[in-house]
Amino acid sequence: MTSQSPIKLGGVHHAAYRCKDAKETVDWYERMLGMTYTTAFAEDHVPSTGEYDPYMHVFLEAGNGNILAFFELPNQPVMGRDENTPAWVQHLAFKVGSFDELVAAKAHLESEGVDVLGPTHHGIFKSIYFFDPNGHRVELACDIGTAAQYAELKRVAPLMLEEWSQTKKAPRHADWLHTAANE
Structure with a gap:
């Protein structure tokens, strides 16, 4: 399959999710996954729509220029999830370099009180699963497949x-x- 689109993407700029508390989220991702907090934007009005909806938008470096971002939205209803989609479906997956790193990550997370599922074998990669403080499912995966x-x-x-x-x-x-x- 070849794309017929004239658009040439240069990668993912960032992926953004909602969080319950921006500071707690930044602290958790730094402590649990070693991510680096890089940037924040806070506005009272949404730039793209102009509507009044104060927010804090935080950005964390996930390695190789990949950025994960979160919005704290204090004036919106309490954060929920799509109840029609199983919890295992929507998740953030990050790559680690080896199976040894995956096992070490599991030990670190469990020592911090995080419940971790796995490692799970997927044929060409192995992974572990856990939830962040916002209820987002997170996966760490290491590639094990051959060319x-x-x-x-x-x-x-x-x-x-x-x-x-x-x-x-x-x-x-x-x-x-x-x-x-x-x-």
Whole structure:
């Protein structure tokens, strides 16, 4: 599949989520994940719409120029989540360099009182899962696949999407990801 769009993206500038408390969120991401707090914007009026809605917008460096941002919105109703979407679906996933780093991260988080699920094996990566103080699910993942495995997944991706579109059942093109040989 080749894109027909004339737009050439240069990466993700930032991903923004809501938080309950900006300071608590910054402190947690610094302490738990070693992220660096870089920037904040606070306004009484939303620049894009002009509406009155005071906010604090904080930005944290997640490595390699990737930025995670949060909005604290004190005049809005209490923060909730989409109750029609399972909690495991919407999440933030960050890369770590190795399985040893993943295991060390799990130990650090648990020593800080965070409940951690995993490591979970996904065939070409392993990951752990936990929640931040805002209720956002966070994943740390380390790649373990081979170049041949990634190439095969890229090859079958269009086939899988087409089959899913027609059947709404899991295509079997990549069953090899979950075989005992890959554990």
